[in-house]
Amino acid sequence: xxxxxxxxxxxxxxxxxxxxxxxxxxxxxxxxxxxxxxxxxxxxxxxxxxxxxxxxxxxxxxxxxxxxxxxxxxxxxxxxxxxxxxxxxxxxxxxxxxxxxxxxxxxxxxxxxxxxxxxxxxxxxxxxxxxxxxxxxxxxxxxxxxxxxxxxxxxxxxxxxxxxxxxxxxxxxxxxxxxxx
Numbered sequence: 001x002x003x004x005x006x007x008x009x010x011x012x013x014x015x016x017x018x019x020x021x022x023x024x025x026x027x028x029x030x031x032x033x034x035x036x037x038x039x040x041x042x043x044x045x046x047x048x049x050x051x052x053x054x055x056x057x058x059x060x061x062x063x064x065x066x067x068x069x070x071x072x073x074x075x076x077x078x079x080x081x082x083x084x085x086x087x088x089x090x091x092x093x094x095x096x097x098x099x100x101x102x103x104x105x106x107x108x109x110x111x112x113x114x115x116x117x118x119x120x121x122x123x124x125x126x127x128x129x130x131x132x133x134x135x136x137x138x139x140x141x142x143x144x145x146x147x148x149x150x151x152x153x154x155x156x157x158x159x160x161x162x163x164x165x166x167x168x169x170x171x172x173x174x175x176x177x178x179x180x181x
Contacts, residue, residue: 002160002161003160004036005036006036007020007035012038016038016041019038019044020038033153033162036162037156043156047152049149050146050153053145057069057139061109067086068110068113069112070082070113070150071083071097072111072114073113073114073147074150076113076114076118077158079153079154080164081157081162082150084172087173088171091171098173108130111127112128112143116147116148117151121148121151
């Protein structure tokens with residue numbers, strides 16, 4: 001059960017309705033996370049910066065690796081909404097999100113994402129050396145900020161128990177033995 005109610009469009013301020021309408025026009029839907037974030041427009045605006053960061057890293061990572069990176073972070077933080085969202089993108093692209101084949105470059109980026117998602121976000125020196133050999137300092141900064149924004153989004157969803165959007169249900173990872181759905 002969510003800890004914070006989503007906005008009610010009809011009773012929301014003009015500013016909140018404008019933000020809602022912009023998201024709807026740009027993305028075709030307003031997710032439960034965004035409807036919850038819109039309870040605080042500064043919070044919504046801050047986490048909405050995910051998109052410019054995504055648009056910065058995707059040209060040098062590529063679409064597949066960008067999705068692998070965000071999926072790795074979301075899975076590591078156990079964020080149901082985000083991990084399921086990125087499972088959907090990967091499945092729809094013909095991937096098996098439970099069994100990836102990755103080259104060394106992809107492995108480094110995915111391991112970096114997982115390290116960012118762990119408590120303290122300490123990246124081992126060896127992993128950072130591998131990452132630094134693959135990307136410029138500008139790219140590493142953008143990738144790190146993008147990963148941190150992904151962690152922030154996961155934290156928001158987990159802390160406030162935001163409900164999974166209905167359209168994602170069919171992409172939800174099956175529970176393993178002894179694990180609750």
